[in-house]
Amino acid sequence: MRLLHTADWHLGRLFHNISLLEDQRHVLNQLIEIVDREAVDAVLIAGDIYDRSVPPATAVTLLDDVLGELCQARGLPVVIISGNHDGAERLGFGARHLRQAGLHILSDLSACDTPVTLAINGVEIDIFGVPYADPEYVRSQFGEPVRDFDSAHRYLLTRIGEKRHATRPTVLMSHCFVDGGSASDSERPLTLGGAESVAWEPMHSFDYVALGHLHGPQYRGGEHIRYSGSLLKYSFSEARQRKGVTLVDIGNEGVTGIEHRPLVPKREVRVLEGELDELLRQGREDLHADDYLLVRLTDRHAILDPMGKLRAIYPNVLHLEKPGMLGTQQRQQLDRERLRFNALDMFSDFFEQTSGDAMSADQARAMSDVITSLSRDEEGQP
Structure with missing residues (x-):
């Protein structure tokens, strides 16, 4: 039997x-x-x-x-x-x-x-x-x-x-x-x-x-x-x-x-890990891009609408993790000095992703002045 x-x-x-x-x-x-x-x-x-x-x-x-x-x-x-x-x-x-x-x-x-x-x-x-x-x-x-x-x-x-x-x-x-x-x-x-x-x-x-x-x-x-x-x-x-x-x-x-x-599923359940640009490049050649996915991004810089960009290639991204943005406990508890140090870089990424062009030298200098001025106001400096 x-x-x-x-x-x-x-x-x-x-x-x-x-x-x-x-x-x-x-x-x-x-x-x-x-x-x-x-x-x-x-x-x-x-x-x-x-x-x-x-x-x-x-x-x-x-x-x-x-x-x-x-x-x-x-x-x-x-x-x-x-x-x-x-x-x-x-x-x-x-x-x-x-x-x-x-x-x-x-x-x-x-x-x-x-x-x-x-x-x-x-x-x-x-x-x-x-x-x-x-x-x-x-x-x-x-x-x-x-x-x-x-x-x-x-x-x-x-x-x-x-x-x-x-x-x-x-x-x-x-x-x-x-x-x-x-x-x-x-x-x-x-x-x-x-x-x-x-x-x-x-x-x-x-x-x-x-x-x-x-x-x-x-x-x-x-x-x-x-x-x-x-x-x-x-x-x-x-x-x-x-x-x-x-x-x-x-x-x-x-x-x-x-x-x-x-048993072979209609859609697999997978975990993808890597930087956003590389995952998007791979996805254009992925014959199973409609699988159910957890994506773990390793990028260490700010990204505008990563889920939207991923779902344009992988329609069934169900969960997104960004361990590269968290790092150690010390990085999670960023102090004011580190925020000030990264603010210009973060805004540069944001500017490029929204406008499609990198900031010019004059624009970068102007934004640096604004960030410096805001930091002084926050600390009560003249």
Whole structure:
């Protein structure tokens, strides 16, 4: 049996106020192509299907389109757990009726010890799902005095352990932060104070663990305890990550193979660094100038409307940094003498960019006199 593990779709997400819905549709079409090309038998989605608990209607429509392709058109079983971005009750609406169509939505924590059993190609496996739940909810639901995410997660796994089949391979799906995992800027913290992680050791006995929440593909404690990562890069801290899905081959004897399959975005997320003129020159030859960009300018002089100039070449510059203008802490706290020293140079740059011509010697002398006069007035000198 071949499983496709994916997670953290975040449908409806905005990236610096730009809708990513069409970018998400682009990679989800690739996911469907991978399902066809790789002869996938079932799809596991480990939480954060939506980006917020009340998703926009367009995001709901996109999910419906994708699930229609997987469940209805191809007859594949799809198993979903809810994540911390999802509204568990809304996501789970109609779950009992949808099972007949092959869609298994596991958002009810009280049923975490009830498996979805799949029998395909002579292989029978159990899939247990642990939707996102904070310790307070576990205490309320089960009356168990758990203190933190780890003790809550251990308790839920103990309940599941009591229902595991003696010989049947078992897959665990969980939306959580495994201790030691590599996080990104786009992941919403599960709690304040740093007590959000769970240990990987209690999950080690499962044949495969399909994790969600962390956006970078990675594994913890063993190659079979794995984050597939998100569909797209949702922050500039993820610029170097290789997004994709995970294929898992599992037989009656357990997992026989784990492979990563890349997804190619409609637009990449990149960080460009350099001086403005050089970046503009490069952009005129850049075949992917419409990528989502963070630009880090290294120029040390004042620049008039750098964002406007960049967007004339790179239309999707979403964030601009100017570390060259900041320098050290001492440079940030410029004293009056340094301001006076640089004022003429700064005005010269401004004059040239607005008029298109450099100041003449007479103009420079006149402006120098004005700056000197203003400085004296400020200091109360005659």
